[in-house]
Amino acid sequence: MKLLIITLLIPISAFTTMAQTKGKTVVKKKTVVTTKKPVATAFAKNTLDSASYAFGISMAEGLKERGLTTLNYDLLVKGLRDVFTGNKVMLTSTVAQTSISKAFTQANKSKYTGNIAEGKAFLESNKKVAGVKTTASGLQYMVIKEGNGIKPKATDTVLAHYKGTLLNGKQFDSSYDRNEPLSLPLNNVIAGWTEGMQLMSTGSKYRLFIPYNLAYGERGAGQDIPPYSTLVFEIELLKVNGK
Structure with a gap:
């Protein structure tokens, strides 16, 4: 009778086992392991449906990271x-790649309108400075x-x-700090250097103010030179080595 009463007192939702230890009745609860079922999606009838939507999410996240904010979804x-x-596709592979490149360029440009405006304002003011x-x-x-x-x-x-410095004065490179001048071919540097150094006689020291389109343009350079940056260089021409 005592065993029957103990059994009736155990909640129906719990699983129990009885064990006899030194003449006493001990009640032990079993550990219940539950597996969480995946959340059902109303739109996905099968794996292909889920994967199709997942591909869309993945594509959109990647494109947004690169600056795009909208597309013609129908196309x-x-x-x-x-x-x-x-x-038959409506674009050749060449035109398609060009279109993609232009879209990313425009999207990237919109992210750096501040740099573009800052550079334009600086150069407009700087050209009025005596000696420039x-x-x-x-x-x-x-x-x-x-x-x-x-x-x-x-x-x-x-x-x-x-x-070399940014407009805010932050230095991003210096051969003086390395105590080692740089030897370089003028046809393999940014356009601002190629043009500017041809104005210099050996022994000259110039300060160049280079618009972004004559510097590193829409891409910038590494972590130190953001896209669309106007740059300032102090350059000392030590020697011309010929071709």
Whole structure:
């Protein structure tokens, strides 16, 4: 009778076992392990439905990370459908790649309108500073010290000391800090350097104010030079090495 009473007192939802230890009745609860079922989705009838939607999420997240905020969704789906069903696509691979590149360029540009505006305002003001000259390309320069040696050509290699900064004064590179001048071919550097250094005689030291389109453009350079950055360089031409 005692065993029957103990059994009736155990909640129906709990599983129990009885064990006899030294003449006493001990009640032990079993550990109940529950497996969480995946949340059902009303739109997904099968794995293909879920995967299709997941592909859309993955694509959108990747595109948003690269600056795109919207697409023509009807044409996006048409492009997918045409390829999967074997229909003739409406763009050649070359035109398609060009269109994608332009879309990313425009999206990226919209993220850096502040840099573009800052550079434009700076150059507009800077060209009025005494001693600053502006070339047809938009490059600005100031002579710190004029040398009397030969001037390099675009095909020459030169030896130069330099320091580069952003408009806010942050330095991103300096051969002076390394105590080691740089030897480089003028036809393999940013356009602002190629043009600016051809203005310099050996022994000169110039300050160049380089618009983003003559510097690293829409891509920037590494972590230190953001896209669409106007740059300031102090350059000292030490030697022209010829071709």
